[in-house]
Amino acid sequence: MTDVPDHAASVLSPKIVAHIPNPASTCSDFQSSVPAENRLIAVAGLFNTGTNLMMKLLNHNCVMPKRKTPFQVPWGKHNPVDFRGVHFAKSSKGQIPEHFLPVVIIKDVVTWVNSMCKNPYVAHWQHKYKCPQLVKEDLSPVEVEIKFQEDKWGHRNYENGLVEAWSTWNSDWARASFPYVMVRFEDILYNQEQTVKLACECAGGHLAEVFEYQDDPAKGHGGKEGAMDVLKKYGDETKRFQGWREADLDFLSRVVDQDLMNMFEYRLPPVIENR
Template structure:
């Protein structure tokens, strides 16, 4: 379990966020959603419009506001890091929207002092928006001081504000079952045989081993424990500033989420252009990744209520409730799916 002090600290942050002015709830209409797609310059057919959820349906599934953890560390980051050295970089486990948050930051956020020094028409990195944290976006924070990517050898890690992405664990399980990246555990590809949190023969947790670059390995009791552990390295162990955002909020509340993250590092949302949405798949430039989920597909996919037991076998559903960190689930506004 995460320490109780974290629960108290982060719940206070979320209470402040609830006071943010949010779009008016619409029970039967899609007007607010259509305005978002219009702003994103996405033209929809009548059939696509009919398939969209209502705004109240979206809010029922993902919540009425973005969830951002550790905003209270922003002031410390701005105090510690000079404006010309401030940078943001994505971090997150596999399949959690690291590409999406990077594209949104690069297109919409900049550190004013860095832009003034670099001048116009320079790279987004020059303006403080990096592709990832120096130790690698998928590499756990426990290896922060042991590894640096090739392009970040000379960067001071304390100058980077990690923007950590998280995803509903049940949705994340499905993605990991279909593309496990460097994670290895005994399981089948079909939902009925995955995530297979326990070995049914001995009723013990089914261990997961993840091999990162340069021979670094991390072991977890199960896939659910991997979700707990990866984010616990930040919430329990990090003594430096960082923020945690939900992938779902990057889809449904991108402007609100990116604004708060950008301002956390002393940045500003660009005023010389409209807000830029990520319309096509954020992974379109990444070989070997699924490129089929653009903004419209994401709205359809992630606004659906969770199926009974998350669509998994009863054993995995019950084991998930036992294994997943309740405090972390609550802090991020995630709920267990309904029982059958």
């Protein structure tokens, strides 16, 4: 386990926080409804949340009966939860969604917005000033369009921008009625083994005898930072808010889904909480 830097601990809880819809039955329901030889575990999460890192950790360390960890859930790992059973990624056609236990990754909203500024993927918004620009000069929100898929149905518009996109995507998952495990990106960084163990055992698997930690850059595209590079960023509070204006911080505090923040024990920075 890696110690949580003091500055990082001021924003998130230093213990592992996972959301399982019904802790008493979710894992057993999944295991009893899917034969052992058909059980699969795969990642889902918004862009820039560490899905590739978690996939590599599961692939190297989670032993499932006769199965290798797939790259993603069948409906596409970045897609909203309502794509499940309706859309299939090109490499996943013919797969049965009910055979998968999704491991959904959520990331601190401030850090996620910063990551989207660096690598927006298929999100489009206007930011005249240094990103992030969550509100315009008249303090109205900057809308964001995310093209999860090329067809019109796959386009989602968020009037309240990136903060609404983060809140909606994750809160929709947190209300899903089928088995899943939702974990924090920060826990994958600070406690890889215990976080992987929690997800793997829920799917009916077990950890390999020797745990293989991951620090190499997990992406084949985008950023080239390893886990330790990201850890250093979480240990420097000043880097978290570079480019953030007072108006952006105020907008964040008013629009972010506070229930979701509480569920995962994310804490708004003192500059916001003390207003």
